[in-house]
Amino acid sequence: MYEELKKEIVDVLKFMEIKGLNHGRSGNVSVRIKGVDHVLITPSGLPKASLSTEDIVVVSMSGEVIEGSRKPTVELPLHTAIYASYNYFNAVIHAHPIYVTALAIAREPLPPVIEEAVLYVGGEVRVAEYAPFGSRELAENVVKALEGRSAAILPNHGVVTCGKNLEEALEVLVLVERLAQSYILSKMLGKITKPPDEVIKYLSELFRRRVLSLE
Ligand SMILES: [Zn+2]
Secondary structure, eight states: OOHHHHHHHHHHHHHHHHTTSSOTTOOEEEEEETTTTEEEEOBSSSOGGGOOGGGOEEEETTOOEEEOSSOBOTTHHHHHHHHHHOTTOOEEEEEOOHHHHHHHHHTOOBOOOSHHHHHHHOSOBOBOOOOOTTOHHHHHHHHHHTTTOSEEEETTTEEEEEESSHHHHHHHHHHHHHHHHHHHHHHHHTOOOOOOHHHHHHHHHHHHHHHHTTO
């Protein structure tokens, strides 16, 4: 089932490795099929950039395996909790890119310092409250941090990005990592400025309309 979407997931995993957005066995990617509520998700453990379409598991929203011989990622509850809470997201990427992870270690949110980012993320990228990886508590905390946003930082861990499709979730991941890099560099320069509040408000309103129109 869903051979084309599985191929898309496999390609995204390779892209993430090449671009330094993820590495080795870490990270996981899923796509939700609306209507039937099937979720295509990466397996636990294996090096992600060398996965093939047969390694992608199809699960139900309650987590039971429908197709595939692999064990789904330990972060499955994180993915299904996001889909259950936010009807407008159909793709979730979790990764450990260097710069966002640096903010995750500092437990520092990523402020909306670049106008473009507000359009794609909705505002400040919040840091979820801490909970161990793979836990239901982490899933709940991330869902909270994602309210009105398409990305959230997982403390001492990494990042989650979401979209109406995989392409959009990947776009958000690339943007958030670049934004984190620029933000950290600007902090080293010692001066942080933000776009005017009314610009942030206008752009976040555009984001909300674009996201909510998908419901
Ligand atoms: Zn992780």
